[in-house]
Amino acid sequence: MATASGIAIPQSAEDIAPSWVQQVLQKDLPGVSITDVHVRGSISQGEGFMSDIIAFDAVGIRNGVSQRYSLVAKLTDFKRPLTVMKEWPKDAQIKIDTTEVKFYSDVVPELLSLANPSTERQTDKEETDPPANSLSIPKCYFAATDPSSMVSVRVMENLKTQGFSIKPDRQSLSRDEMMLAAGALAQLHGLSHRLELRVGVPLRQKYDWIVSLSDVKAASMQLAGPMYREAVKEFAAVFPDQADLVARLEKLNLQHPMMEDPRLMVLSHEDAYGNNIMFKCAEDVPTDVRLVDWQVVAYLPPTYDLAFLFLLNADPDVFHHHRDAILAHYHHKLMETLGTDESSGLQSYTLEQLKADFKADCPFGLFHGLIRLRGLHADRGLLQIIQEIKEWGVI
Structure with a gap:
């Protein structure tokens, strides 16, 4: 037809x-x-x-x-x-x-x-x-x-x-690959914010088919909840000496607090993990990136995409030693995309605020990361990342 x-x-x-x-x-x-x-x-x-x-x-x-x-x-x-x-x-x-x-x-x-x-x-x-x-x-x-x-x-x-391809076998992304992916997300977020300013209404109203933050949280807990609980059981079996950490993971509740997030929202990919990121390389050096599979586009705070990106793609070295540099690169590309219009709400979004929001939103990435990586990356590297997040007091 x-x-x-x-x-x-x-x-x-x-x-x-x-x-x-x-x-x-x-x-x-x-x-x-x-x-x-x-x-x-x-x-x-x-x-x-x-x-x-x-x-x-x-x-x-x-x-x-x-x-x-x-x-x-x-x-x-x-x-x-x-x-x-x-x-x-x-x-x-x-x-x-x-x-x-x-x-x-x-x-x-x-x-x-x-x-x-x-x-x-x-x-x-x-x-x-x-x-x-x-x-x-x-x-x-x-x-x-x-x-x-x-x-x-x-x-x-x-x-x-x-010449674009995805990483084979769900391999972790390198520092340079994370930089490219974060820059692509910054462009998406910045342009969507400029579009919102141009149309004069939240994009969630202009495009009523885009899911909201509350929709994402509800779907995560209701639809993906059983898979998450199974993933935590697998994690507990691999690390029987981590009872306190497992107990924290079991209590993770993305619906809390119930009030709507007051932060600025942007158009988000909402599924930025390895299978949805394609890189072009020159002599093994990544030079370009494409984000694919736009089937779960959402209206979220910017750092939700970044939490997803890090928790599903970064190894402990990148997460611990290069996180600040990647977030700084994202912030630079975001400001560059926004331009010099002082009326833009995101123009006042400082790098320090970005880092704080990223840490606060890491439970979202952790929730989906455990589901996606279950049975594959329940290793000491994953444990190191979760332990570092625990030290931030967000789980």
Whole structure:
């Protein structure tokens, strides 16, 4: 069935045909003529159980020049999650996929207009290339949902063909990789705050599909609570001499205090762990980053993303010895993204406030970190990080 745009949603790789790809690319590449499509097959990386990511190359002509576009089609697959989780509500799959569709359709164009406002004035520029992507987010050419089947598609650039990849086997991120990821989050947070100032209302009101802080806390305790309790049991079995620490972890309650957080909120990735971060390297040195999988976008304090980033990706050395430098880099990139507008509420956000908020929000990252890393990183490194957090008095 066609969407409001008149473009059909493919149900499988067989539906990815030249005529369909041409329709998808027309908005960003007017005048393109696609003559052939080569489907490479599924390239889902990491856990890869939320969607089927199909790689394909499109061959054609634009402005009299032969072109080749390396793309991926991210399709809803209602059966795929069940291969990893015995019970997975179909409604949950629909919600996260439509959230990502709305993020790419509604939010990303607004963020791009702020990140690179000159593109709005370059209407006379020769149309030979797609618009530059100045965000640490994959370029998305088309995102929509079929209202009858609720199958969603997102057609994006194939980052693998550009040299981007995720870390294998959930390896910890290095200091330099953490710097790049933190900088990408700072750009997202800063641009979202500028967008909020421009529209004059909280982004949670402008985009009512974005979940709030209270939604995130409730979902964490109600839906992920059982998995967290199992993770704590596993931790206790590995470290039987840590009874006091285990007791603190058992009492961790993200719903307390019940009052709404008074801090400024920003658009947050809310799932910044290794499988959702792709790096490009030159001679083993990370040079660029992309944040992928925008299915759980939320409206949160900035340090929630940072707590998630550190607790799910940093080893003890990075967490203890390089944390301040990474947070300082994040703060610098945030201020740089915000610009010099003194009316911006985040402009007065000092590095010391950022560090204090990060420590206060670490229980959020710890909660999700124990769930994600259960059975894999219950080692002395994880213990060292949790012990350091305990010394801060936040658990």
